[in-house]
Amino acid sequence: MLNELGQTEQEFLDTYNPGKYEKPSVTVDVLIFAIHTVDNPDVRKLADKKLQVLLVKRGNHPYINNWAIPGGFVKMDEDLETAAFRELKEETSVDNIYLEQLYTWGDVNRDPRMRIISTSYMALINKKNCKIQAGLDIMDANWFDIEVKTIEEKETEYTDTSIVEKTVEILVKTNDIVAKAKIKETIKVVNRFSTSKLEILEQDNISFDHAKILYSGLMRMRNKIEYTDIAFSLLPNEFTLAELQQVYEVILGKTFTKPNFQRKIREKVLKTDKFERGAHRPARLYRFNKDWNK
Amino acid sequence: MLNELGQTEQEFLDTYNPGKYEKPSVTVDVLIFAIHTVDNPDVRKLADKKLQVLLVKRGNHPYINNWAIPGGFVKMDEDLETAAFRELKEETSVDNIYLEQLYTWGDVNRDPRMRIISTSYMALINKKNCKIQAGLDIMDANWFDIEVKTIEEKETEYTDTSIVEKTVEILVKTNDIVAKAKIKETIKVVNRFSTSKLEILEQDNISFDHAKILYSGLMRMRNKIEYTDIAFSLLPNEFTLAELQQVYEVILGKTFTKPNFQRKIREKVLKTDKFERGAHRPARLYRFNKDWNK
DNA sequence: ACAAAAGTGTTCCAAGTACACCCATGG
DNA sequence: CCATGGGTGTACTTGGAACACTTTTGT
Numbered sequence: 001m002l003n004e005l006g007q008t009e010q011e012f013l014d015t016y017n018p019g020k021y022e023k024p025s026v027t028v029d030v031l032i033f034a035i036h037t038v039d040n041p042d043v044r045k046l047a048d049k050k051l052q053v054l055l056v057k058r059g060n061h062p063y064i065n066n067w068a069i070p071g072g073f074v075k076m077d078e079d080l081e082t083a084a085f086r087e088l089k090e091e092t093s094v095d096n097i098y099l100e101q102l103y104t105w106g107d108v109n110r111d112p113r114m115r116i117i118s119t120s121y122m123a124l125i126n127k128k129n130c131k132i133q134a135g136l137d138i139m140d141a142n143w144f145d146i147e148v149k150t151i152e153e154k155e156t157e158y159t160d161t162s163i164v165e166k167t168v169e170i171l172v173k174t175n176d177i178v179a180k181a182k183i184k185e186t187i188k189v190v191n192r193f194s195t196s197k198l199e200i201l202e203q204d205n206i207s208f209d210h211a212k213i214l215y216s217g218l219m220r221m222r223n224k225i226e227y228t229d230i231a232f233s234l235l236p237n238e239f240t241l242a243e244l245q246q247v248y249e250v251i252l253g254k255t256f257t258k259p260n261f262q263r264k265i266r267e268k269v270l271k272t273d274k275f276e277r278g279a280h281r282p283a284r285l286y287r288f289n290k291d292w293n294k
Numbered sequence: 295m296l297n298e299l300g301q302t303e304q305e306f307l308d309t310y311n312p313g314k315y316e317k318p319s320v321t322v323d324v325l326i327f328a329i330h331t332v333d334n335p336d337v338r339k340l341a342d343k344k345l346q347v348l349l350v351k352r353g354n355h356p357y358i359n360n361w362a363i364p365g366g367f368v369k370m371d372e373d374l375e376t377a378a379f380r381e382l383k384e385e386t387s388v389d390n391i392y393l394e395q396l397y398t399w400g401d402v403n404r405d406p407r408m409r410i411i412s413t414s415y416m417a418l419i420n421k422k423n424c425k426i427q428a429g430l431d432i433m434d435a436n437w438f439d440i441e442v443k444t445i446e447e448k449e450t451e452y453t454d455t456s457i458v459e460k461t462v463e464i465l466v467k468t469n470d471i472v473a474k475a476k477i478k479e480t481i482k483v484v485n486r487f488s489t490s491k492l493e494i495l496e497q498d499n500i501s502f503d504h505a506k507i508l509y510s511g512l513m514r515m516r517n518k519i520e521y522t523d524i525a526f527s528l529l530p531n532e533f534t535l536a537e538l539q540q541v542y543e544v545i546l547g548k549t550f551t552k553p554n555f556q557r558k559i560r561e562k563v564l565k566t567d568k569f570e571r572g573a574h575r576p577a578r579l580y581r582f583n584k585d586w587n588k
Numbered sequence: 589a590c591a592a593a594a595g596t597g598t599t600c601c602a603a604g605t606a607c608a609c610c611c612a613t614g615g
Numbered sequence: 616c617c618a619t620g621g622g623t624g625t626a627c628t629t630g631g632a633a634c635a636c637t638t639t640t641g642t
Binding site: 001003004007008009012013016018021022023024025026059060061062064065073074076077078079080081083096097098101103104105106107108112113114115117119162189190191192193194229232233235237287288290291 | 295297298301302303306307310312315316317318319320353354355356358359367368370371372373374375377390391392395397398399400401402406407408409411413456483484485486487488523526527529531581582584585
Binding site for chain 3: 263
């Protein structure tokens with residue numbers, strides 16, 4: 001089969017010039033989430049749990065000394081997902097993890113250096129399996145507690161259109177570092193078509209559009225925890241039902257009553273014969289039932 | 295604030311060389327779905343509905359004369375989403391549409407010409423609003439009926455691992471063109487971690503990895519129709535409940551009973567005073583209730 | 589009249605929600 | 616003994632699935 005120039009496929013490929021056009025750079029950014037357990041000095045009280053994200057400090061312009069989602073350029077000889085795994089390993093050296101592609105961010109001016117298109121991934125890890133390693137050109141890496149607050153929610157109704165504008169504040173912090181951003185989410189419904197848009201209104205100590213990436217990762221997590229297994233990726237192989245409940249609560253930002261929660265997740269777990277140690281009244285340990293959706 | 299070389303941000307940006315590393319090309323591919331109504335000569339019988347996708351014929355190597363998802367390179371001065379809208383408009387010239395980012399495909403050897411990373415989008419359109427336009431380097435564009443058949447589903451169970459391998463055949467066809475592919479989906483669960491992989495086993499008359507893109511678009515559609523509004527994007531502003539039911543059935547590949555379906559979508563629609571015309575027994579027209587989830 | 593589709597009601601079951609209660613244990 | 620959390624049962628409500636039935640209209 002010949003093309004319009006009378007070339008065979010081999011001839012076409014041999015003369016093809018891939019450098020003809022200017023190209024954007026491509027990076028991967030990996031949101032690494034974990035649950036942090038805050039041990040309580042009073043044994044009778046339950047240990048608290050917090051949702052955390054791993055951020056790295058930028059060592060160069062732009063956003064020098066601000067915090068960013070770990071990531072880097074995709075190499076020419078590695079798949080996109082391989083690049084994400086590589087970035088993840090450079091930070092955490094985990095063996096077995098959950099990694100999911102989230103979204104690709106491609107606005108023209110996301111990065112002041114040049115056109116960069118970035119595919120974001122989300123990793124959920126069990127903190128006991130990982131040690132944070134400082135990367136090469138990274139000055140520092142740290143786990144940040146996450147707080148999301150809705151500041152304002154406004155709805156405007158027209159005949160065939162409705163616009164919902166929601167302003168949220170994302171705050172991430174360690175014991176002595178704070179970074180934050182104010183984000184506006186606009187959901188517009190015109191007739192039967194809905195569109196959604198994210199904007200950064202203001203930000204402090206957070207780099208690029210990373211607050212948007214973090215926010216959309218959190219929202220994806222909230223959605224997926226309801227109908228998938230992802231909660232278990234944040235826990236060790238064996239866990240108590242109270243721990244599992246805490247994970248659901250900290251991600252969804254709401255509370256459940258114990259009997260109802262246990263019925264809700266009944267099919268997703270299997271009893272073991274083991275019990276936790278060192279607690280007030282040791283609770284039974286459970287493990288994930290991989291056949292729950294059959 | 296100075297970096298390690300003692301540069302200010304402006305100095306850094308002025309001397310920054312974006313061409314240092316080799317870069318992949320970036321494209322967008324837009325899956326354009328629509329519902330086709332097959333009018334029935336017998337007025338007393340209900341018109342049939344089919345799910346269709348718009349494909350274009352490749353005019354050059356590789357995969358010359360095979361069919362492909364419409365798409366093209368992202369320009370340096372346009373956002374990723376803008377590029378997707380541009381591609382969509384080049385094919386359909388629609389005014390108001392649903393467009394959603396699906397997934398970014400970044401395997402090293404997706405394209406024999408060079409390294410291409412492609413972000414796929416999904417558009418759902420109402421066929422009455424669009425005329426197909428042949429693009430510039432496109433020989434032909436056509437609506438294809440879609441059929442998905444599960445060929446085999448095999449499950450292997452180990453102590454801590456289970457592997458589900460599902461083989462499906464995707465067949466797209468017009469009156470005189472057929473293209474098809476066999477795809478294997480592997481879902482592996484190790485302990486509490488699940489991973490999923492798509493492979494093309496064989497394909498005929500379909501270009502690149504586009505069968506994978508089409509398959510994952512179809513699956514996304516099936517998932518989203520259950521908890522979102524997307525079905526309405528495929529219909530005109532006013533529709534009968536039977537039409538809406540047909541859309542659900544054709545996307546999910548299963549049937550509903552009328553009373554149950556109507557209760558299921560009761561909250562999502564609003565009655566109008568109008569009735570359809572020309573039917574055996576004209577049915578009431580409904581429209582989308584944009585406030586259904588309040 | 590009858591075929592085909594529009595349109596409505598009733599019953600059953602499963603999953604979620606609210607709430608009430610007893611049991612075990614460290615301080 | 617009592618605070619704190621572990622563990623269980625019961626009743627109510629909601630949404631889906633199955634099925635039975637009446638009404639309207641072109642041929």
